[in-house]
Amino acid sequence: TEEFNFEEHSHRRFNPLTNSWVLCSPHRTKRPWQGQNEVNNNELLPEYDPKCYLCPGNERAQGAKNYNYESTFIFSNDFAAVKIEQPEYLPQEQTDKFSNLLRAEGVRGECKVMCFSPKHNITVAEMTEDAILHVIQSWIKIYQEMSTKPYINYIQIFENKGSIMGCSNPHPHCQIWCTETIPEEPSKELLSMKNYYEKNHSCLLCDYIYLETIKLEQKPRIICENDSFLCLTPFWAIWPYETMIISKSHIISLFDLNDRNKLQQDLANIIRRITCKYDNVFKSSFPYSMGIHQAPVDDKDHTNDSHLHFHFYPALLRSPTIKKFLVGYELLAEPQRDLTSELVAEQLKNSLPFVFLWRFA
Amino acid sequence: TEEFNFEEHSHRRFNPLTNSWVLCSPHRTKRPWQGQNEVNNNELLPEYDPKCYLCPGNERAQGAKNYNYESTFIFSNDFAAVKIEQPEYLPQEQTDKFSNLLRAEGVRGECKVMCFSPKHNITVAEMTEDAILHVIQSWIKIYQEMSTKPYINYIQIFENKGSIMGCSNPHPHCQIWCTETIPEEPSKELLSMKNYYEKNHSCLLCDYIYLETIKLEQKPRIICENDSFLCLTPFWAIWPYETMIISKSHIISLFDLNDRNKLQQDLANIIRRITCKYDNVFKSSFPYSMGIHQAPVDDKDHTNDSHLHFHFYPALLRSPTIKKFLVGYELLAEPQRDLTSELVAEQLKNSLPFVFLWRFA
Numbered sequence A, B: 001t002e003e004f005n006f007e008e009h010s011h012r013r014f015n016p017l018t019n020s021w022v023l024c025s026p027h028r029t030k031r032p033w034q035g036q037n038e039v040n041n042n043e044l045l046p047e048y049d050p051k052c053y054l055c056p057g058n059e060r061a062q063g064a065k066n067y068n069y070e071s072t073f074i075f076s077n078d079f080a081a082v083k084i085e086q087p088e089y090l091p092q093e094q095t096d097k098f099s100n101l102l103r104a105e106g107v108r109g110e111c112k113v114m115c116f117s118p119k120h121n122i123t124v125a126e127m128t129e130d131a132i133l134h135v136i137q138s139w140i141k142i143y144q145e146m147s148t149k150p151y152i153n154y155i156q157i158f159e160n161k162g163s164i165m166g167c168s169n170p171h172p173h174c175q176i177w178c179t180e181t182i183p184e185e186p187s188k189e190l191l192s193m194k195n196y197y198e199k200n201h202s203c204l205l206c207d208y209i210y211l212e213t214i215k216l217e218q219k220p221r222i223i224c225e226n227d228s229f230l231c232l233t234p235f236w237a238i239w240p241y242e243t244m245i246i247s248k249s250h251i252i253s254l255f256d257l258n259d260r261n262k263l264q265q266d267l268a269n270i271i272r273r274i275t276c277k278y279d280n281v282f283k284s285s286f287p288y289s290m291g292i293h294q295a296p297v298d299d300k301d302h303t304n305d306s307h308l309h310f311h312f313y314p315a316l317l318r319s320p321t322i323k324k325f326l327v328g329y330e331l332l333a334e335p336q337r338d339l340t341s342e343l344v345a346e347q348l349k350n351s352l353p354f355v356f357l358w359r360f361a
Ligand SMILES: O=P(O)(O)O[C@H]1O[C@H](CO)[C@@H](O)[C@H](O)[C@H]1O
Pocket: A035, A324, A325, A326, A327, A328, A329, A330, A336, B160, B166, B167, B168
């Protein structure tokens, strides 16, 4: 009789970081696509756009003027989702069972924007390792700076790349949202890692790295690595081309990279390689949301429940114009994927880690 | 000094059904939009499309032929995400801490598709209450039928409407995915409702209805209601125009609607009203994912942890072509919304509950 096979049969995989499941239906890849097609945005852009509010020297939405920056540039988001100055929220006293049904809390904080480069038409994949190193050093600096501020307990750095990821400006940039509260996703990860540590006296991600790089004979999910960082498709990935960059040593935040040149260099190297590999999959600039998970900056000790890592959540499914929709079943029931993590790792492993020169084609 | 105000200041709201938080930044609505615009798909379609695989009499992807149905029509999904026939998954014995890091389970089940109408160019909003009643009766029937099958413990009925919701065919239809496992979202709701019941000896959603319809003096989140059902924007909504339909009496599944004509009629009535209201917000066919949450069909008693309700998750933010992107911060940190639930309820309350005749304009 036939044996159960991850490449053929429907199964769920468990995400130990968020404590949740994803449904995998590998045979669904045969399904023809008759739905919406995205615009393939391989448009050639100018190096400087006079109408871009992120380009050097230009004016922003609320009138401020960017200075003539030469590498990275940080400023306060003109439409910040959270602000430092707002009245304190004083909830009504919890008197009955109904109060938990209308529960709220105030959230103070700051939102920053960081341009990666003065060049309007470059992407991380096309930047040199030195230029990416400069971005990393700016991340370390802003993480340090924001961590000393009152009302800031968590710092979420993320990049939306590509218009299908809701990015409203192609100028390469990321955002830094700093909040009083620790948001949902990092909270779930902190809790899972804490529980894992209490049970096993080891770090969940340290163990996961050991499993993927040493314990397993075949290395079915590893895409690339260097001395300090590993890039893989997690066993429990949701998005078709989802990957993680994990630090090989147990460092818990960007703070731990401070003054450690080798670690910073290796991080720049692996970021360049995975972003180039992405662009080479469909020979086009690959849209994704990317973000850093690390220790909160509250006053607790996070040695045992944090481990620096990056998540890449790309939207594409099978061509530059066909994306994966996380809709009906995903929103109502459970995330669902067609390709297995192992197949995607194989594809990304074979994808070249060098800049894809479509813009000069 | 200024007082804290939900319409002005950033806050989080707690979702007691899924036990999670959403960040609300009401002042962000002032932000100009320079990002991707969707296609406004107000195209006139024919009543019958010879190339549609859902139209009566036509051939489907794998060669089967639809019969000449006159109201609803159910068939097995030609690219089912789960199947009844597959080998059993036998995980390796859990011997060490690493086994929880590569945890999986097999999932058997069945996927069905249900056409709402033989007409290719109609939507739920444009159907008569009698035609919607027929859809409801078909839901009841399929829920009963599937619940008796082996390997089926949960039945997820959902509709993806509109191409921006990943719907690949405009012919009005929903899907029914039946699985051995109880998926993530209903699992979370079942657990929260169970915990609530154990603590308070009452049903979470019964209490929430009492709170919104009777206990609160102003009714800031109620959109419309009839004798049996209530439609509101939940306090903790994530999507800008998210709503819920909740049954006023404590019924736990579609099964409880069987042979109860008044309940069925009232459900048809409220579905028609909210879908029409949606179309009237931006004077265009309103895309959404919609789904039913109800009791699992496993052999447990779900009297205390289930309560029949519908979720509507529409994608639009502020026009037929500007959608809300749940991307970077939402994927990495926490869902974020701009409009408050109360403002949206006001807008939907004022939106007409009659069919919007754009297709005949
Ligand atoms: O089955 P369909 O309608 O072709 O596919 C659509 O709905 C599914 C269930 O929500 C999603 O997994 C797909 O990404 C989406 O395109």
